[in-house]
Amino acid sequence: MDETGAAVRATAPVRPGAPAAERHWWAGHEDALPDGLEWLSARERARLDAMRFTKRRNEYLLRRWVGKRTVAARVGLDTDPASLARIELLNWMTGAPYVALEGVVAPWEISLSDRAGCAVAVIGATGSGAGALGIDLEIVEPRSEGFVTDFLTRAEQDWVRGPAAADPGLGRDAAANLVWSAKEAALKVLRLGLRADTRSVEITVGSDLLGDGWARFTAARHGGPVMPGWWRRDGVYLLTVAAQDDLDPPTVLPGATDVAVATPVHSWVGRPLVTPGE
Numbered sequence: 001m002d003e004t005g006a007a008v009r010a011t012a013p014v015r016p017g018a019p020a021a022e023r024h025w026w027a028g029h030e031d032a033l034p035d036g037l038e039w040l041s042a043r044e045r046a047r048l049d050a051m052r053f054t055k056r057r058n059e060y061l062l063r064r065w066v067g068k069r070t071v072a073a074r075v076g077l078d079t080d081p082a083s084l085a086r087i088e089l090l091n092w093m094t095g096a097p098y099v100a101l102e103g104v105v106a107p108w109e110i111s112l113s114d115r116a117g118c119a120v121a122v123i124g125a126t127g128s129g130a131g132a133l134g135i136d137l138e139i140v141e142p143r144s145e146g147f148v149t150d151f152l153t154r155a156e157q158d159w160v161r162g163p164a165a166a167d168p169g170l171g172r173d174a175a176a177n178l179v180w181s182a183k184e185a186a187l188k189v190l191r192l193g194l195r196a197d198t199r200s201v202e203i204t205v206g207s208d209l210l211g212d213g214w215a216r217f218t219a220a221r222h223g224g225p226v227m228p229g230w231w232r233r234d235g236v237y238l239l240t241v242a243a244q245d246d247l248d249p250p251t252v253l254p255g256a257t258d259v260a261v262a263t264p265v266h267s268w269v270g271r272p273l274v275t276p277g278e
């Protein structure tokens, strides 16, 4: 069942030519969001219509559009509104997203995140060995001592206040945001989100560059798995991806926004509530 309680039709077979165990990512900025809502399915539109807060609504739309464009770019589908409406980004009861193509659950692992007008998605093929995925996007912003103490483990706090703070290429605030983002990505892999205590996952950050700006981290769940992860700094944004299984870092798909030069926007601020009937 999905989050609406509706029965979900069986998973479609993997298409011929579907990828092996590899992951890809894509990014979009809200400036490029299509006009109109014809690119949403009826189910997506019904969920949108229940949202009264502009921030929630904008973020939902941006994540849907980026998720759809990511699937389209990966599979080679058209991106006109009618074609995008046939790619649905729906949610399981946990809140984790899944893809349906023409109403049938598609064999893809996908994860979504947005921050300040930018959204990202990572995609991999189910059953290919790529495993569950989690992605998170943050901007580097000041983080209080209380934030570091309350949400990070002792080892993470020591790293943020010590070596990371002294590293001219990183600094305390970027390190605190990076650890936070890596936790969110890992908790998405586990399908828990912030229902879990953020200190139940411990992040260890690496700095060796792997190519295309990615570096490694690991996320160790207390009493559970150690998940591999990758992070990159793009301008004011930090991007993290965590996974169930270890592979190369994700490869960017064609047409993605260059996050490094994207401008953070908070377009909902002047108009927090949606007018009924909109």
Ligand SMILES: CC(C)(COP(=O)(O)OP(=O)(O)OC[C@H]1O[C@@H](n2cnc3c(N)ncnc32)[C@H](O)[C@@H]1OP(=O)(O)O)[C@@H](O)C(=O)NCCC(=O)NCCS
Residues within 6 Å of the ligand: 003, 059, 060, 063, 064, 090, 091, 093, 094, 095, 096, 097, 111, 112, 113, 114, 115, 135, 136, 137, 184, 187, 188, 189, 190, 191, 192, 193, 194, 195
């Ligand atoms: C996962 C979570 C930490 C992300 O919050 P955030 O940092 O504010 O937002 P992000 O933009 O990074 O991510 C949002 C996306 O995370 C995904 N997500 C939500 N819950 C998830 C979960 N349990 N596992 C994996 N992914 C999840 C969704 O795709 C969501 O976007 P969508 O609702 O438009 O599909 C947060 O949504 C959470 O803790 N959710 C679980 C608790 C909850 O109340 N869930 C509602 C159940 S319906």
